[in-house]
Each structure stands twice: as C-alpha cells, then as structure tokens.
Amino acid sequence: DAGVIQSPRHEVTEMGQEVTLRCKPISGHNSLFWYRQTMMRGLELLIYFNNNVPIDDSGMPEDRFSAKMPNASFSTLKIQPSEPRDSAVYFCATRGTQTYEQYFGPGTRLTVT
Amino acid sequence: RKEVEQDPGPFNVPEGATVAFNCTYSNSASQSFFWYRQDCRKEPKLLMSVYSSGNEDGRFTAQLNRASQYISLLIRDSKLSDSATYLCVVLNQAGTALIFGKGTTLSVSS
Numbered sequence: 502d503a504g505v506i507q508s509p510r511h512e513v514t515e516m517g518q519e520v521t522l523r524c525k526p527i528s529g530h531n532s533l534f535w536y537r538q539t540m541m542r543g544l545e546l547l548i549y550f551n552n553n554v555p556i557d558d559s560g561m562p563e564d565r566f567s568a569k570m571p572n573a574s575f576s577t578l579k580i581q582p583s584e585p586r587d588s589a590v591y592f593c594a595t596r597g598t599q600t601y602e603q604y605f606g607p608g609t610r611l612t613v614t
Numbered sequence: 615r616k617e618v619e620q621d622p623g624p625f626n627v628p629e630g631a632t633v634a635f636n637c638t639y640s641n642s643a644s645q646s647f648f649w650y651r652q653d654c655r656k657e658p659k660l661l662m663s664v665y666s667s668g669n670e671d672g673r674f675t676a677q678l679n680r681a682s683q684y685i686s687l688l689i690r691d692s693k694l695s696d697s698a699t700y701l702c703v704v705l706n707q708a709g710t711a712l713i714f715g716k717g718t719t720l721s722v723s724s
Binding site for chain 1: 658701711713717
C-alpha cells in the first residue's frame with residue numbers, strides 16, 4: 502500500500518495568497534484527520550472527517566481555514582488568505598475501522614512570507 | 615492544565631543507557647494511550663500502545679498509572695537509532711481523536 506499521500510511536500514507563498522494542501526488517504530480507511538505542527542504548540546488537531554463527513558472542526562483556527570472531503574480518496578485543506586503565522590508542517594492522517602492507530606502522511610511544510 | 619504534558623528534554627544519553635520518559639494527562643475518563651515516535655522532519659509513527667497492566671516490546675516498556683493519570687516509557691540498552699522525539703498520546707473521551715503531547719526529545723550518542 503502506498504500509505505497516506507500528501508502534496509505538495511513544500512510550499513512557500515506570500516502573505517495573502519491562497520494555499521491548498523491535498524491528502525489521499527490509505528484505501529479503506531474511513532477516518533481522516535488534519536493536524537498542524539509547530540515548535541511552540543506541538544501537534545494540533547484541526548479537523549476530523551468520518552466517512553467523508555466533518556465531525557469535529559473545533560480545532561480550525563479561524564474562518565481563513567477550510568477543509569473538504571468530497572470523496573473517500575481525497576481531502577483538501579485550504580487557507581485563504583494565508584498569513585505568516587500559518588507557517589507550520591501540516592499533516593494528514595487516516596485510520597481504519599478496527600483500530601485507533603493513525604497513519605500519517607509525510608506532511609506539507611508551509612512557509613508564508 | 616494542558617491535556618497531555620511531557621518533559622520536552624532533551625535527554626542526552628550514551629549508547630547502552632536506560633532512559634525513562636514520563637507523561638501526565640488531565641482527563642481521568644481517558645481510556646486508551648499510546649506512544650508515537652517522530653524522527654526529525656518526518657511524520658509521527660506508532661511505537662506502541664499502553665495497556666493497564668503494562669506492556670513490553672523488546673527494549674521498550676510502557677506503563678500506565680490510572681490513579682495518578684501518568685504514563686511512562688522505558689527504553690533499555692539505548693541505540694543510536696533510538697534518537698527521536700517521543701510523543702505521548704491519549705485518545706479523547708469521545709473515542710474519536712488522538713491528543714498529542716508536545717514530545718520528549720532523545721539523543722543517543724556513541
């Protein structure tokens with residue numbers, strides 16, 4: 502299995518630009534999580550989908566952030582407009598139905614200048 | 615109080631040393647616990663689950679003290695390849711999502 506796939510791996514953009522991060526979950530996994538990791542705050546859960554439906558988005562920092570999961574094999578996290586404080590590594594993780602173990606993608610390292 | 619707290623370290627130990635990491639969690643209703651490992655600039659990966667009776671996987675031993683809301687990870691005979699950040703993780707009360715500590719960094723030197 503290919504594992505969780507994220508793109509792009511690195512993104513450098515200017516403040517005010519729109520950023521779209523992409524995630525392809527492991528086939529058959531029905532739960533998908535978006536996390537943000539910084540040195541100061543560690544790994545924070547942003548939003549969680551189950552069977553393509555957003556279940557908990559309480560971690561989304563503000564309205565500039567939005568996430569979608571149009572089907573079982575694709576999810577996006579969008580930041581519009583981006584700000585320098587959004588600079589972080591964004592991870593997508595997925596989980597199957599029989600375990601609590603989450604499998605993480607390699608992450609997208611976002612730098613907003 | 616943060617939901618999951620860890621000593622950030624770093625812990626600097628020589629090869630062959632035994633090292634222990636501790637973690638406390640705030641929600642007494644939490645039911646499932648884990649240790650994840652994260653290498654530098656990589657994604658977190660599950661190291662082991664933590665069971666009430668304590669469990670061992672090779673050189674790694676995890677223990678849970680529910681009364682004190684305390685989790686530990688013991689690494690015996692440290693290897694250079696054990697150098698990483700170790701994340702203490704608690705399943706939220708709803709059983710839907712994992713809550714991560716900020717991690718403890720271990721550096722093993724020869």
